[in-house]
Amino acid sequence: MDKIDFSVRSVLAGEAPKDIPVTIKGWVRTRRDSKAGISFVHLSDGSSFHPLQVVAPSTLSNYADEVLKLTAGCALEAEGMIVPSPAKGQPFEMQASAIRVIGWVEDPDSYPIQPKPHSLEYLREVAHLRPRTNVIAAATRVRHTLAKAIHSFFDANGFFWVNTPIITGSDAEGAGALFRVSTLDLANLPRTEEGAVDFGKDFFGRETFLTVSGQLNIEAYCLALTKVYTFGPTFRAENSNTSRHLAEFWMIEPEIAFADLSDDATLAERLLKSALGTLLKERQDDLAFFDERIEKGLVAKLEGIVGSEFVRMDYGEAIAVLERATEKFEFPVKWGVDLQSEHERYLTEKHVKKPVVVMNYPKDIKAFYMRSNDDGRTVAAMDVLAPGIGEIIGGSQREERLDVLDARMVERGIDREHYAWYRDLRRYGTVPHAGFGLGFERTMAYVTGLANVRDAIPFPRTPGHAKY
């Protein structure tokens, strides 16, 4: 065995052998030359936050022709012995015995990713190259670990992951505007006798859309498997232009049977704490970077969340707190109105300074499927608000009583036949159940300190943006 492939991560962790040459492949971050006869090439393969320092001696056959011409972004293969680094900055480095350039950067002068801080706005315009930066690579690793931690939490607690459909025939009432899915020829639409578009001729024989929520479908599996969740993409065709909205985003939606709103809130709190705890253990390098460059005090903030109790507050209590506040709000506060962003921010950022669960909202501002409370004017809904990001979770106990559900649908003018299968769930062995939706990118924004969800997803889709 003359050479072995290892990752930069394994080398820096001291896991690579020290008695035989190893080969590392990656992309150049920086190159510094010493006329004493060596060059330092920082090589990154994405496996860890820190790059590998490759020490290239001038005795390499291609030193003058190639090594001295390496610029940021060049792909290469470096072979050599791993040795303890005599200088500060890294525990180990490679004494290169061979460097093979695999891919040059043509025109280094205009290569969009330079070894300097770029603005996140600029990086969005080169979305195909931005994973080569520290910040996006770190976010990508955090995203992976966060997803894994969420799956692990559910698995350890007896939940089953259910892949609810991406294409749906129902429009999950009130969750937002829909993207149509159709194979009809737009230039030559089939028409009914009345002149309307004849969706009976469409691929599925009816109107279909991209899902805005897996909730209705997951309820069906909940009422058989008891503890289930979805984790998949979700689509909203809203013309939303904010740092908190994407047209395509990922959502985690657990649903638990034989459970009420309090159980739901407990699950939300345990899930968040568990996932954050895993991140703190497994992504220290990346979190340290976010702490230093993106949000000072980030790690302490996350540790604080893991170690503290979420504050629970009734909607009515939240209104009272806001009414007492000396803060000037643009929108007046009174019982019955939905909380505005400024109100949510005040509650979570100034009043309690950590995540807060607001529960039992007025029924008129919430969806038809949320369970009516005995007071006749509120429903068992909850929102988890997080500092800096606002609503991170929205959930509720579901209305399991068919007569009450029907009454609510009539109230809202919703066609019961359209929800026939959803009503069936209340006709056959109905039980109290509850669930919530956790926005994955909003959670990412919260744990990285990145202020915009567009930087928390590999290729963000927003109005007018689907180029990459």
Add this chain to the structure above:
RNA sequence: UCCCCGGUAGCUCAGUCGGUAGAGCAAGCGGCUGUUAACCGCUGGGUCGCUGGUUCGAGUCCGGCCCGGGGAGCCA
């Protein structure tokens, strides 16, 4: 969709009272150095977002449009 801010070199930005284009970084060349997003010197690099107008003269003032960002609403 509404409100606000912005668009000048590959990137980040400065550009005064309207007088004809600047810096740092990057790139190229040279110097120095077991260096750490090194340091020193030199060089090249511009449709000042587009368009119309005011003016002797517009990066600068005015209108329209395009693009980006922030905030609001919708919501996760």
